[in-house]
Amino acid sequence: MPNEFAIDITRIRDDARKHLEQGALTSADTTDVDRVVAVLNKVIASEMVCYLRYTQNAIVAQGIHREQVSAMFVDHADEELGHFQRVSDRINQLGGTPDMNPATLKERAITEYLEPEDPSDLQGMIRENLLGERVVIEVYTEIVHWLGDGDITSRRMMESLLKDEEDHADELNDLYEG
Numbered sequence: 817m818p819n820e821f822a823i824d825i826t827r828i829r830d831d832a833r834k835h836l837e838q839g840a841l842t843s844a845d846t847t848d849v850d851r852v853v854a855v856l857n858k859v860i861a862s863e864m865v866c867y868l869r870y871t872q873n874a875i876v877a878q879g880i881h882r883e884q885v886s887a888m889f890v891d892h893a894d895e896e897l898g899h900f901q902r903v904s905d906r907i908n909q910l911g912g913t914p915d916m917n918p919a920t921l922k923e924r925a926i927t928e929y930l931e932p933e934d935p936s937d938l939q940g941m942i943r944e945n946l947l948g949e950r951v952v953i954e955v956y957t958e959i960v961h962w963l964g965d966g967d968i969t970s971r972r973m974m975e976s977l978l979k980d981e982e983d984h985a986d987e988l989n990d991l992y993e994g
């Protein structure tokens with residue numbers, strides 16, 4: 817299972833990178849705004865997928881450590897939803913349209929939606945969520961570098977999201993025994 821997920825990560829990451837490979841942003845170029853909006857629409861899709869995954873996992877989790885793990889997942893889900901809203905507002909500020917179409921959410925997201933096969937395998941759930949956070953951290957770091965001085969407001973927002981995702985990964989890591 818972890819290996820299959822790792823293969824998917826590579827595909828998803830490579831896909832996300834295509835949007836960043838068209839060169840640096842310059843604030844003078846209005847076509848760049850469309851590129852920022854396209855990238856931020858991938859971010860909101862990812863945040864929604866993370867919100868749904870954490871929420872689903874929090875509800876189905878079983879076992880003696882259920883309470884602790886579910887509480888952490890609920891906290892993370894709340895923050896992912898906050899990220900989703902902040903980035904959607906930013907897309908709107910930029911004159912773009914936040915794309916919340918559920919039909920294309922999964923393809924636009926850089927993270928996977930996973931329902932655990934065994935809801936009592938809390939360690940497995942923690943591992944998959946940790947992998948998800950690591951992908952997000954890697955891609956958001958690239959987005960921060962790509963935004964550079966081309967869009968400082970979006971960059972600062974992404975830096976703030978990145979800090980939260982690093983906190984999520986730390987908290988998951990603290991409970992992961994693998």
Ligand SMILES: [Fe+2]
Nearest residue numbers: 863895896899
């Ligand atoms: Fe997030």
Ligand SMILES: [Fe+2]
Nearest residue numbers: 949980981984
């Ligand atoms: Fe997160």
